[in-house]
Every structure is written in C-alpha cells, then in structure tokens.
Amino acid sequence: MKFDTPAADNPIDQLKIIGQPVSRIDGPLKTTGTAPYAYERHDVAPNAAHGFVVGATIARGRITALDTSAAEAAPGVVAVVTAANAGPLKKGNNNTALLLAGPEVEHYHQAVALVVADTFEQARAAAALVKVDYAPAEGAFDLAKAMDGAVRPEKGDGMGGAADTAVGDFHGAFAAAPVRLDATYSTPDQTHAMMEPYASTAAWDGDRLTVWTSNQMIEWGRSDLARMLGLPKDRVRLISPYIGGGFGGKLFIRADALLAALGARAAGRPVKVALHRPLIVNNTTHRPATIQRIRIGAGRDGRITAIGHKSWSGDLPGGGLETAVNQTRLLYAGAHRLTAMRLATLHLPEGNAMRAPGEAPGLMALEIAMDEMAEKLGIDPVEFRVLNDTERDPENPDRPFSQRQLVACLRLGAERFGWSRHNPKPGQVREGDQLIGMGMAVGFRNNLLMKSGARVRLDAEGRVTVETAMTDIGTGSYTILAQTAAEMMGVGLDKVRVVLGDSSLPASCGSGGQWGANNATSGVYAACMKLREEVARTLGFNSKEAVFADGEVRAGNRAVPLAQAAGAEGLTAEDTIEYGDLAKRYQQSTFAGHFVEMAVDAATGEARVRRMLAVCAAGRILNPKTARSQVIGAMTMGVGAALFEELAVDTRHGFFVNHDLAGYEVPVHADIPHQEVIFLDETDPTSSPMKAKGVGELGLCGVGAAVANALYNATGVRVRDYPITLDKYIHRLPEVG
Amino acid sequence: MARSHDLDINRREVILAGAATAVASSLPGGAEAQPAALPGASGPSHATVSLTVNGVIREIEVDTRTTLLDLLRENLQLTGTKKGCDHGQCGACTVIVDGRRINSCLSLALMHEGQSITTIEGLGTPDQLHPMQAAFVTHDGYQCGYCTPGQICSAVAVLAEVKADIPSHVTDDLTAPIALTEAEIRERMSGNICRCGAYSNIVEAIVEVAGRRA
Numbered sequence: 004m005k006f007d008t009p010a011a012d013n014p015i016d017q018l019k020i021i022g023q024p025v026s027r028i029d030g031p032l033k034t035t036g037t038a039p040y041a042y043e044r045h046d047v048a049p050n051a052a053h054g055f056v057v058g059a060t061i062a063r064g065r066i067t068a069l070d071t072s073a074a075e076a077a078p079g080v081v082a083v084v085t086a087a088n089a090g091p092l093k094k095g096n097n098n099t100a101l102l103l104a105g106p107e108v109e110h111y112h113q114a115v116a117l118v119v120a121d122t123f124e125q126a127r128a129a130a131a132l133v134k135v136d137y138a139p140a141e142g143a144f145d146l147a148k149a150m151d152g153a154v155r156p157e158k159g160d161g162m163g164g165a166a167d168t169a170v171g172d173f174h175g176a177f178a179a180a181p182v183r184l185d186a187t188y189s190t191p192d193q194t195h196a197m198m199e200p201y202a203s204t205a206a207w208d209g210d211r212l213t214v215w216t217s218n219q220m221i222e223w224g225r226s227d228l229a230r231m232l233g234l235p236k237d238r239v240r241l242i243s244p245y246i247g248g249g250f251g252g253k254l255f256i257r258a259d260a261l262l263a264a265l266g267a268r269a270a271g272r273p274v275k276v277a278l279h280r281p282l283i284v285n286n287t288t289h290r291p292a293t294i295q296r297i298r299i300g301a302g303r304d305g306r307i308t309a310i311g312h313k314s315w316s317g318d319l320p321g322g323g324l325e326t327a328v329n330q331t332r333l334l335y336a337g338a339h340r341l342t343a344m345r346l347a348t349l350h351l352p353e354g355n356a357m358r359a360p361g362e363a364p365g366l367m368a369l370e371i372a373m374d375e376m377a378e379k380l381g382i383d384p385v386e387f388r389v390l391n392d393t394e395r396d397p398e399n400p401d402r403p404f405s406q407r408q409l410v411a412c413l414r415l416g417a418e419r420f421g422w423s424r425h426n427p428k429p430g431q432v433r434e435g436d437q438l439i440g441m442g443m444a445v446g447f448r449n450n451l452l453m454k455s456g457a458r459v460r461l462d463a464e465g466r467v468t469v470e471t472a473m474t475d476i477g478t479g480s481y482t483i484l485a486q487t488a489a490e491m492m493g494v495g496l497d498k499v500r501v502v503l504g505d506s507s508l509p510a511s512c513g514s515g516g517q518w519g520a521n522n523a524t525s526g527v528y529a530a531c532m533k534l535r536e537e538v539a540r541t542l543g544f545n546s547k548e549a550v551f552a553d554g555e556v557r558a559g560n561r562a563v564p565l566a567q568a569a570g571a572e573g574l575t576a577e578d579t580i581e582y583g584d585l586a587k588r589y590q591q592s593t594f595a596g597h598f599v600e601m602a603v604d605a606a607t608g609e610a611r612v613r614r615m616l617a618v619c620a621a622g623r624i625l626n627p628k629t630a631r632s633q634v635i636g637a638m639t640m641g642v643g644a645a646l647f648e649e650l651a652v653d654t655r656h657g658f659f660v661n662h663d664l665a666g667y668e669v670p671v672h673a674d675i676p677h678q679e680v681i682f683l684d685e686t687d688p689t690s691s692p693m694k695a696k697g698v699g700e701l702g703l704c705g706v707g708a709a710v711a712n713a714l715y716n717a718t719g720v721r722v723r724d725y726p727i728t729l730d731k732y733i734h735r736l737p738e739v740g
Numbered sequence: 741m742a743r744s745h746d747l748d749i750n751r752r753e754v755i756l757a758g759a760a761t762a763v764a765s766s767l768p769g770g771a772e773a774q775p776a777a778l779p780g781a782s783g784p785s786h787a788t789v790s791l792t793v794n795g796v797i798r799e800i801e802v803d804t805r806t807t808l809l810d811l812l813r814e815n816l817q818l819t820g821t822k823k824g825c826d827h828g829q830c831g832a833c834t835v836i837v838d839g840r841r842i843n844s845c846l847s848l849a850l851m852h853e854g855q856s857i858t859t860i861e862g863l864g865t866p867d868q869l870h871p872m873q874a875a876f877v878t879h880d881g882y883q884c885g886y887c888t889p890g891q892i893c894s895a896v897a898v899l900a901e902v903k904a905d906i907p908s909h910v911t912d913d914l915t916a917p918i919a920l921t922e923a924e925i926r927e928r929m930s931g932n933i934c935r936c937g938a939y940s941n942i943v944e945a946i947v948e949v950a951g952r953r954a
Binding site for chain 2: 026027029030031032033034035036037038039040042043045122123124125128195196197198199200245246247248249250277279280281476477478479628629631632633635636637638639640663664665669670671672673675676677678
C-alpha cells in the first residue's frame with residue numbers, strides 16, 4: 004500500500020480496540036520468565052557450546068603476537084577463533100570498526116578472540132589464558148582537546164541533511180539583538196546499559212546460518228551479518244522474538260552475533276555468546292559526548308531574532324556525528340539562523356545511536372539556554388517558549404507542520420503541574436532543610452517514516468495470525484500489532500496471535516527512532532486491508548460495503564462468521580506500507596512539555612526529583628498504557644542523563660573507565676518518584692493510516708534540561724556540564740543559615 | 741590424586757576434599773560426591789549438590805565454579821532467572837533462598853546444599869499467575885521483560901521482609917512495626933535496576949499486592 008495522500012476515515016478510527024489501554028499480550032510470558040531471550044535457547048540449540056570473548060587491552064595499535072595454545076589445551080575448549088583463523092571478514096555497512104580485531108586494533112575491548120568450550124566456566128577460564136602482545140599506537144581521546152581540529156563531515160549529518168545550515172544574517176542579527184545569550188554546554192559519553200547483555204546463539208546447517216539474537220533491526224542485521232561472512236543474504240536467518248532492551252545499542256550486528264557464527268562454524272556445533280557486562284561498554288557503541296555553543300538573540304519583547312547552535316562531537320575514523328543541533332532548525336521561530344556540526348577524530352570506542360540520537364543531548368543544551376534566556380528577558384520560561392512557537396518550518400515558511408500542539412502541551416502542563424507556584428527568582432523556596440525548585444523544558448522529536456511489511460492469516464477457527472519481522476524491545480509491539488489486526492478484522496484481541504522477530508517473515512521497519520509503532524502497525528493495516536478484500540471477494544461481498552465486526556463480515560442483510568469465510572484452507576494476505584512525499588510536504592514532529600520539581604538538601608546538596616510531568620502531543624496514541632510506559636521510562640533515562648550518567652574517559656589510555664553497572668550509574672527505584680503523563684488528543688492523517696507518530700524518544704527529549712532547570716531554580720547554581728553531580732555545585736550553594 | 745603439585749594445588753585439594761566431605765555427609769543414602777578426575781593441575785573439578793528448586797529436590801553434579809545463577813539457567817534450564825551483569829550490580833538474577841532474596845550470580849551453587857530455592861518459575865505460570873506477576877501485568881510494571889523476574893522475586897521478598905519488621909535504610913523507627921510506604925518500597929527495590937524505567941509502575945504493582953494482603 005502506498006500512503007501518499009492524507010488518511011481519510013478508516014476502520015482504525017472505530018477505536019474499539021486501538022486506543023484502549025489494554026495490558027500487554029506478552030505480559031504473562033515476561034512476568035513468569037517464560038519469554039525466551041537469545042542466550043536461553045535450550046529449546047532450539049540444546050547442545051550449544053559457550054563462547055567467551057577476549058577484548059583488546061589497548062585503544063589503538065597492532066597485535067604483535069597472539070598465543071592461543073594454552074587456551075586451546077584447557078579443559079573443555081572446543082575452538083578458539085581469532086582474525087588469523089576466522090577467514091575473510093568484511094566490515095558491516097552499519098559498523099565503523101571491525102567486530103573482530105587483528106592485527107590492527109581500532110578501539111579498547113575490540114574483540115580479539117572468542118574461546119569456545121563445553122561450559123561457560125571452561126570458556127571463561129580458558130579466555131584468561133589467551134596471551135596477546137600489542138604494539139600500541141598514539142590516539143586522540145579527549146574531545147575538548149580534539150575539537151579545534153574537528154572538521155565539517157563530508158557526508159553531512161549522516162541522515163541526508165547538511166552539517167551546516169544558515170538562514171538570513173545570523174551574525175548581524177545576533178550582534179544587533181538587545182538581549183543576548185552566548186553559552187557553551189557539554190554532554191558526556193553515555194552507554195545504553197540495557198539489562199540483557201548483547202547475546203546470540205548461532206547454528207549452522209551446511210552453509211545456512213541461523214542466529215537467535217537480540218537485535219532491534221532484523222532486516223539490517225541479516226544483511227550486515229551476511230555481508231560480514233560473505234554469504235548470500237538468503238543463507239542467513241535472524242530470530243529475535245524477545246529483546247531485553249536495546250535503546251539503539253542493538254540496532255546493528257555486534258560482536259556477539261558475528262563471533263557466535265564464527266565459533267559455531269569452528270566448533271561444528273551451535274555456540275552461544277553473551278558479551279560479559281564489563282566488556283560491553285568499550286566493545287560496543289555509545290552515545291558520543293558533545294560540546295555545544297548556543298547563541299540566542301532576542302528583542303526586549305522576548306521574540307527571538309537570531310538563534311545559533313554549533314556542536315562538536317568525536318568518533319573513530321569513518322564514523323559520524325552526534326547530530327545535536329538538528330532540533331534547533333525546527334523548534335523555535337527566528338528570522339536569522341545558523342547551525343553547524345563538527346566531527347573530531349577520536350580513538351575511543353565507536354559512537355553511534357542511543358535513544359533519541361541528536362535531540363537528547365541537543366535539547367539538554369538548548370533547553371537550558373532557553374531557560375537562561377527567559378531569565379535574562381525577565382519572561383516566564385513557559386511564556387518565552389509560547390512566544391517563540393512557530394507553525395511553519397522556520398527555515399522554509401512554505402512548509403507547515405502537520406500538527407504542532409506544543410503550546411497546548413505547555414499550557415496544560417503548566418496548569419496541571421502548578422507552574423504558577425514557580426518562583427522566577429532561584430534559591431528562594433525552602434521547605435525545612437530542602438531547597439525546592441521547578442523546571443521545565445520542551446521535548447521535540449521528529450516522526451520518521453519507514454516502509455514496513457506484514458502478513459496476516461485468517462484460519463478456519465476465525466483466528467488471525469500476524470507475522471512480521473518487527474521486533475518488540477519493550478515498546479509493546481506485540482500488543483499494538485494485535486490491537487491493529489483485531490480492530491481491522493473485527494475480532495477480539497484474544498483471537499489474534501502475533502509472531503515477530505524472524506527474518507523469514509515479511510521485512511519490517513524494526514524498532515528505532517521511535518518509528519516502530521506507527522510504521523509497523525501501518526504495515527499490519529495494509530496487510531489487513533488486503534485480507535479484508537480477500538474475505539469480501541471470497542464471499543462475493545462488495546469490499547467497500549463490508550463491515551467487519553464481532554467476528555463477522557456483514558454486507559446488506561448478510562452476515563457471515565469470519566471463520567466460515569476463511570474456509571478450511573484459511574486466507575492469507577501480505578502487504579507493505581510505503582510512503583509518498585507527505586513527510587516532505589509537511590514537517591511531522593512530536594512535541595512535549597516536561598515539568599520537574601527538585602528538592603536539594605541545603606546542607607549536603609543531595610538532589611532528589613520529587614515530581615515529574617510530561618504532556619505529549621504525538622499523533623494517535625495506539626495504546627495509552629504501553630505508550631505511557633515508554634514515556635515514563637524515557638523520563639527516567641532523562642533523570643539519569645541529568646544527574647548521574649557519564650562514561651568517564653581515561654584520556655591517557657583511551658577507554659571508558661566505569662565499564663559496568665556499578666561504575667556507570669543509572670537511575671534506580673529510589674531515584675524516581677511517581678511520574679505523570681498526559682497525552683493530548685491528536686490524530687495526524689499525514690503520518691500514516693494509523694494517524695499515529697511515536698513517543699518512545701519524545702519522552703526523553705528535554706527531560707535532562709527540565710531537571711537541570713529545576714535544580715537551578717532550587718539552588719541558584721547554574722551548571723552547564725552534564726551530568727550535574729554534587730561536585731559541580733556544592734561549593735556554590737547558598738550559605739547554610 | 742597426583743602428589744607432584746606445588747603448595748597451591750595442595751591447598752586447593754584440601755579445600756576440595758573438605759567440600760566433598762561436606763556435600764557427601766549431607767546427601768541422602770550416603771551418595772558419593774567425589775570430585776571428578778582432575779585432568780591437569782589447572783583443571784576444574786566437579787561436585788554434587790543437592791537442593792530444592794521450586795519444591796523439587798535436585799541432585800546435580802556441577803563444576804565447582806558454577807554460580808547458583810548458572811546452575812539454574814544452564815544445568816536446570818530454568819532460564820526465567822536472568823543474567824544481566826553476573827557481578828551483583830543489577831539484580832536481574834534475584835531468587836529467593838530459604839525465604840530471603842539474594843543475587844544468585846554472587847553465590848556458588850555448592851554453597852546452597854540442602855537449601856530451598858524459589859525462582860520466578862516457582863511463583864506462577866502464564867496460566868496461573870502469582871498475584872505479584874498479575875499486578876505487574878496490570879500496572880505495566882515492565883517493558884523489555886529482562887529485569888522483570890528479578891523485580892518480581894525481589895518484590896515478593898520485600899513484602900515478607902516488611903512483614904517480618906526487618907528495617908531498611910529509610911526506616912525511621914527501628915522498634916516500631918514497619919509501615920509499607922512507597923519510600924520503603926523504593927529503597928528496598930533499589931538493587932533491581934530497570935533500564936526501561938518502569939519504576940513508577942512497579943511501585944504501584946507492589947502497593948496493590950501489599951494492599952490486597954493487608
């Protein structure tokens with residue numbers, strides 16, 4: 004189905020099942036531990052040997068000697084795979100560095116060997132016997148030092164956009180502005196820290212490879228793994244029904260999958276590999292650190308006349324940008340605009356996507372800058388944003404937003420949160436020993452359209468089976484795809500079964516960039532439209548008149564049970580949603596207002612989040628229960644980004660020091676209060692027949708700055724370098740009276 | 741056993757022999773629990789452990805290095821208990837041992853001779869959910885599902901801890917009966933990381949179950 008004109012009324016609009024807060028259909032499996040994850044496939048690979056990965060202990064250089072003899076002789080060892088015996092391997096299209104190093108080492112903890120043994124204990128013990136000698140080379144590891152040599156990348160922002168943009172005369176307008184802000188912010192390297200380690204079980208059948216893995220993007224993964232191994236794509240099957248968190252880290256094939264495949268080939272039996280937790284941070288990808296300079300000029304009336312945003316980030320040679328300025332091109336009005344991104348070469352592990360790449364760190368900076376500017380202007384932070392709202396793409400006023408309810412998000416949020424109690428002068432509100440502050444920020448994330456396929460089957464019992472290579476990374480895909488099929492076919496949710504995460508099924512958009520829900524359900528919508536036509540044709544109904552409801556198809560005075568229409572053989576339909584140019588004609592984006600209240604101990608500086616509210620406008624909400632969970636989870640990650648999360652760089656040896664879950668601090672129960680989420684009523688007929696967009700990343704965008712602004716409002720101490728840890732503000736707290 | 745080893749190996753053998761004796765003496769019917777033949781000076785050894793898992797007595801020969809977590813996941817194929825970090829940092833591997841929750845990754849299987857282990861599979865099944873499992877579904881107290889078995893085992897044990905008046909870091913009065921406040925729940929559950937960030941919903945699920953019990 005080609006979606007190239009805005010959606011009219013369609014069966015989804017009935018909202019009998021879509022839009023209802025139903026509980027996840029995979030809930031009983033997940034809560035009983037019976038949902039199978041990648042390393043747990045005793046059912047399909049009962050005799051799998053265990054692989055343990057050895058990581059490089061230099062950041063850059065060459066392996067001069069690699070002695071595996073002791074490991075090979077160790078008890079239980081079946082095989083040791085290194086670049087020397089793995090055969091030719093190509094780099095994946097989606098990887099910057101090779102997944103198996105040798106002789107060149109490109110980053111710390113890049114895999115240099117896989118030790119395969121009968122048991123995990125044997126593999127781990129033998130891995131410690133692999134002896135590697137290196138000739139280390141010099142590298143660049145410090146973004147602040149490397150930024151002067153950073154360049155404008157030839158491939159632009161890596162997503163088809165330019166690295167630099169300019170409208171009007173930014174420099175002239177900024178210089179002439181009566182009120183100006185020119186400030187520099189920094190965000191640190193961050194790690195996804197999903198709970199399930201990167202893990203794969205691989206088995207060969209002749210030259211056919213099956214990998215049970217934990218991957219967000221089945222089709223990309225299959226292509227890239229085939230490419231790495233030099234196999235035709237159709238010889239590789241990826242199966243990933245349950246994914247223990249991804250957050251962008253599992254968008255691509257990583258060392259676990261490749262090494263499991265190589266290990267299984269060498270061992271002549273299935274092999275499973277989980278990257279051990281202390282290896283993950285430096286072996287895999289991370290969100291790159293940024294340094295961002297923001298300049299805003301405004302009239303005394305609060306209207307922005309000039310807005311400039313420049314960002315620096317680093318990556319390995321051949322890598323890409325953290326696109327931290329992109330939201331600034333679209334978010335606020337202002338006639339004179341400038342954005343720029345510069346890429347430094349750093350020899351740290353590979354930088355890549357993490358939840359809301361670009362916007363998450365970009366808004367952490369921009370939305371502090373907006374808070375600072377509002378204060379300079381003496382305008383309430385909510386009003387300052389309302390004043391500079393724009394209904395059109397500010398770089399191209401001929402291009403409207405498809406929907407833009409940002410002001411409504413802010414107004415409703417302010418009302419519900421009690422923003423009228425916000426004291427514009429910081430450090431004024433005390434409750435006992437606590438300094439209390441409120442902060443807010445805007446959330447913004449674009450809606451992305453990706454083609455997505457699905458197959459639906461109707462059987463003789465009247466049951467519907469949805470099959471697509473879509474993934475559920477905790478987002479609720481199983482449930483919303485079932486809701487879509489149930490709504491379309493007029494059956495109850497209990498009549499729908501959903502099969503996901505298998506590359507032998509129709510290729511899907513996968514999970515990333517908050518595009519999964521809208522595109523994957525639209526693929527199911529397209530397949531269901533075809534199936535409805537099949538049913539109508541079989542029954543001799545006019546498909547335009549046929550009504551699918553209560554397990555029946557009705558037309559005129561005839562009503563036939565779906566089961567009967569399916570016949571003994573059943574009916575099957577497959578289709579793919581594809582998109583025209585609506586996203587070019589209309590800017591499709593999602594919006595939020597984030598509100599946070601902080602309490603900071605006046606004496607110790609201990610900062611706690613007390614209240615959080617997000618008001619989101621993001622198209623049709625397909626399932627308010629799972630959508631809300633996406634948003635509260637993202638808000639939680641935003642608290643981590645604001646207050647705790649930082650990969651500490653060893654700038655001498657070039658690695659992330661705190662490479663486990665004790666050293667890299669993510670929010671825990673005690674850090675997170677009850678969270679409130681409100682979704683505005685919205686449908687976006689330009690986005691898809693579902694009229695939905697996405698929320699999974701919107702929920703994160705802006706949260707860090709809302710926390711930072713609340714902490715400033717509580718204490719009067721402005722910190723521009725994330726995370727806002729105690730050491731950065733305790734010495735600047737007001738004297739304890 | 742060979743006698744040509746250095747002092748380190750001798751010390752290891754002493755420990756092994758001690759462990760084997762302890763295991764053997766506690767086994768029903770005097771079953772022998774000799775370490776498996778050592779294939780070399782650095783080779784691993786095996787021993788038999790007997791424990792109760794979800795009400796079933798299990799007698800298993802394990803590599804002495806095997807954690808309780810890997811015994812469950814690999815030897816017994818009870819994969820509901822998750823390995824998130826293998827270092828006691830995330831709580832995904834939480835199980836209940838003799839009524840108290842522990843990180844099963846921080847504990848060797850052999851240390852649990854004669855003990856009773858409850859895993860997520862022992863709490864309920866998809867067709868017959870434990871009230872805590874049902875509450876997690878109702879309140880959407882999970883997303884990816886990987887930390888979920890650990891959260892649920894922890895939550896069940898937390899309610900028992902509070903009922904037994906075992907204080908936590910945030911308990912104000914150590915002598916009074918403990919009130920199950922949200923602060924108590926959050927403090928006690930903080931060893932169970934959920935990166936998807938379902939905390940707000942998890943607390944609501946636990947409150948609901950606690951309320952139903954009260």
